[in-house]
Amino acid sequence: MYRYMLMVRRFNERMLLLQRQGRIAFFTESNGEEACQIGGAWPLNRGDWVYQSYRDAGMCLVRGVTLKALVDQLMGNADDPNKGRQMGAHWGYKESNMVSLASPVGTHIVQAVGTAYAAKFKKDKTVCFTTFGDGATSQGEFHSALNFAGVFKVPVVFFCENNQYAISLPFRRQTASENVAIKAEAYGFEGVLVDGNDVLAVYKATKAAVDKARSGGGPTLIEAVTYRMAGHSSSDDPNRYRSPEETEHWKARDPIKRFRAYMTKKGLLTEQEDRAMQEKVENEIVTVIKESEKVPQPPVTSMFTDVYAEIPWYLKEESDELTREGS
Amino acid sequence: MYRYMLMVRRFNERMLLLQRQGRIAFFTESNGEEACQIGGAWPLNRGDWVYQSYRDAGMCLVRGVTLKALVDQLMGNADDPNKGRQMGAHWGYKESNMVSLASPVGTHIVQAVGTAYAAKFKKDKTVCFTTFGDGATSQGEFHSALNFAGVFKVPVVFFCENNQYAISLPFRRQTASENVAIKAEAYGFEGVLVDGNDVLAVYKATKAAVDKARSGGGPTLIEAVTYRMAGHSSSDDPNRYRSPEETEHWKARDPIKRFRAYMTKKGLLTEQEDRAMQEKVENEIVTVIKESEKVPQPPVTSMFTDVYAEIPWYLKEESDELTREGS
């Protein structure tokens, strides 16, 4: 777990750097949310499905997505399993059942309910897990998703990473309810509040919800309370709307620091091991970046595939014209 | 109050008859929901705004809309203030602040919040009241409306007539929550459950919520539990999806019978007075129908007005062509 947390943090830092250097166009970090990421993904089986959000690099890693596949996506190169079709951090990895996400906030939450319905229908033991932010709870699809999940009692776990902000909007102005977890009552099932900076607590809460779902107990809404330590995305300047004091307050609660302290105290990690691990992770990332940067961009004709299963006549025409005459 | 309740019931019956005779095309009754209608509208001031639903003929009447204006709307004739533009029961009466409604369920709920915001902004003492069914609570706009209302703490009263059905879907399959009122908690304000077949109870609950809103106390969600005694609309056959026993059960709880019994017991109404009142109401309605049926349909060129404040060149062209060459 600790290794993954470190990996995400380093990954975030490196990617932001790449973005600042103009080597990738866009990135959404998850600094501060590593405990949610790793603790949340940990209890899931390989066959379980995840409808993710754009901060879930950590979950991808836990679910077996390679670092290279992540960097390829950020670069939108020819190796990206998504064929360079999306902005950075809009991951999708079929092999790891990490469903491709869209930018419009919230649409995936209700899709997760459909997948859970299908799993139940097929009598599979699959659990469907979906993550989203505090802001997403204001969208209509959050409402539909929880309502449908309650009515159909499907094996879904709703995992809200309440990082206190939706871009610049603080949580207390996103909704007047005390917290997110309480909203589950409106849909007839349980809501659970958990300290999102405590990886073991997140693991425990998620494990319980996943087990419950798998054994036919229906949906759960988990709210992991955490903090977005960085900007909303590489295009954002959080100093416009929040104070350094607030950021400092949460920095002291950094989930990685906390876990490290815990591990050290329990004698599970020495300073030396820690440093070695950090170095190793760092090297892995740097190596991958170099590799990914060698990969060319997707071929021009790839623009016309995957709109449909087969290319229709008019796209064939357009593709041919482009090949013939240039763009 | 009793007179209005009678009036609505008679109105419903007459309009359904007209529909069966092909004299109007469509109608949505409110049999069984008269206590909600009258008790709900009663505490409002003239200047208050109502965002209504398609069963709110009773509210219209309480708010001063004439019987003739209602029948004109149902006939879509030239006297209809809505100029015959909408299906039956899609009322809109500016003078009574009964806002025009659309068919798509739920869109008006969030508009009511905007109006309440504007009233607060202008420091008016206006309360905004909005009605909707149990089915409407599943729409995204219900969610947005309650969430915005909680955040902006505006003077709005949400009034859900839970008549147990959304067309054929029973309430227990609409949502897994115990009831509608409880949903208010998810938005940080109070939900109130009231017996919707008891006109005085409805009046009391609504009055309290309206007073609270007017004095700056913010929103309330009221759930009036009632029953749709008739079909969903003149096109519906409720025998397909519910049992005669159920209907009988609720018939025994008919809000008009209940109020009549109460009034009689209290000595406020004799059988004779009752009969006289019924006759009078019946006559009024019959007279109005005759009048309305004399009114011609709106002129053909009226199709092109009110799309915009002024008729744009292309609509002018279309209108001219229609006048010149016929349809």
Place this chain on the structure above:
Amino acid sequence: MPSLNMVQAVNGTLRDEMRRNGNMVLLGEDIGRNGGVFRATEGLLDEFGPERVVDTPLSEDGIIGMAIGMALYGLQPVAEIQFLDFIYPAFNQIVSDLAKFRYRSGGQYPVRMVVRTPYGGGIKGGLYHSQSTEAYFTHTPGLVVLTPSNPYDAKGLLVSAMRSPDPVIFLEPKRLYRTIKQEVPAEDYSIPIGKASLVQEGDNVTLITWGPMVQTCREAVALAGRENIRVELIDLRSLLPFDLETILASVEKTGRVVIAHEAAKISGFGGEISAQISERAMDSLRAPILRVAGYDTPFPYALEKVYLPSPERILRSIRKAYNY
């Protein structure tokens, strides 16, 4: 061969395909016990049970969103939206996800599903039970848009839709649900996506239409025939992709084109057809391409009859094209 109306054809086709394919599920409002407000799903709950014929809460984004999630996991949902006019709460799901899932995931996550919905006027439904907004969908790459005009095509196209690997918006002209009866073979057949139907041959004027207007255009063609104008009537059936070949072949022959649809004219799908023709068949054209369409107003209630393009109105344009 049974003689069926369009609702019966739809109903039977859903039933047959559900029997054939255990992954097929239906979902929507009032489609179970109630059999759908137009009865298109009548009897299916009894045969297939509530897990395959799912009455949903009143939420269109819920319906389409849930169907997408089902489809991704391997079910093949057919979602019913009660009226096309009520699809807009799900517009985000349709435009942002349904249409783009395959593309954005580089082909990893195709969505195989059908959205059935009644559309068009003619039942005195006013603004919100009458709209024909097919152009919103034809302007959305990733979607297939089909619309039958008779019971036979309804079966053949719906079969293709249910077996298509792509998401299909299946628009059913509600005013033709019960007006035409036709022999519909009981055996399995399908009509290929992207192929128009040549309803009637003619060499004077090409009349292009689809869905609810096909019947109206038939009448117009008959009227024109009395004036010795031989009209070639094309029913597109498939709007996206559309059958340009059939259109161009006809235009080459006639040199005169009228396009008729019920939707408002401005930015309606007729504009696209017109633009395609003038881009590609300019030299064949002997008259301006004319459009007969709904007026550019919301769909009215009292004046519905005036709003809907009539055979006479179409005839006037045919004449105009012919005499140009």
Place this chain on the structure above:
Amino acid sequence: MPSLNMVQAVNGTLRDEMRRNGNMVLLGEDIGRNGGVFRATEGLLDEFGPERVVDTPLSEDGIIGMAIGMALYGLQPVAEIQFLDFIYPAFNQIVSDLAKFRYRSGGQYPVRMVVRTPYGGGIKGGLYHSQSTEAYFTHTPGLVVLTPSNPYDAKGLLVSAMRSPDPVIFLEPKRLYRTIKQEVPAEDYSIPIGKASLVQEGDNVTLITWGPMVQTCREAVALAGRENIRVELIDLRSLLPFDLETILASVEKTGRVVIAHEAAKISGFGGEISAQISERAMDSLRAPILRVAGYDTPFPYALEKVYLPSPERILRSIRKAYNY
């Protein structure tokens, strides 16, 4: 006269009109303290306070629905949707209510409001930060659809939008937000709705465009000029209603038309313009009406530069029309 870019022009215009009219309010996501993700509302919270510059929860149907309710009560809201791509959760509010309120109520309830939103590609935003779906709105009677292509017009059109009695969808080409600086008079002026701008006169070929493509078309016109093709460039500015008069006058002169837009071609607004011309100016046409548009795919990410119509691609169509 200050030299401003388009974001500054929008910002200043909002500010001036808010000062002038106490009923004017702004609402949207991140428009307050953050000043909008493109900074179009920067500084307005400080000047007008949180009651008039309203940061809303993350809900587009909430934003538009609330704005409609505000407008009905007499406020004049200007709603910001962060990207046009995120307007679809509010599509039902826009299509079903905003566009139809006046009509359905027989004129009792007009809605006077503006929806501002950045649109179009050029910032490497991929599928969901780049779309140009103006045709959805031009196919919706009851809406006014405007799009400026430079700072001067941005002010003039936004003033008209804010004073219009009708609901306006105001599309701001995000990639031009900071690329052009222009003299923008500080005093009050407005550009009438429904009037195109003749960017450049020419008598060989008419080139019709709007919004983000105006700049690209300018370059194409310059390239054509080097080949001695004199192109008349029309910037529609107002898509609904559109300025047919200006278009037809030009077509009469040139007989050759190219239409350029960034949106996907099929059912794009270019089809409507083409259809209007071929319906009304057939006899003036000396070449097929050509369209240069985005490809009929979702908006790509890595290949954005290839997707966006380039000056060269437009030039090729100009040549083709000219040499026909």
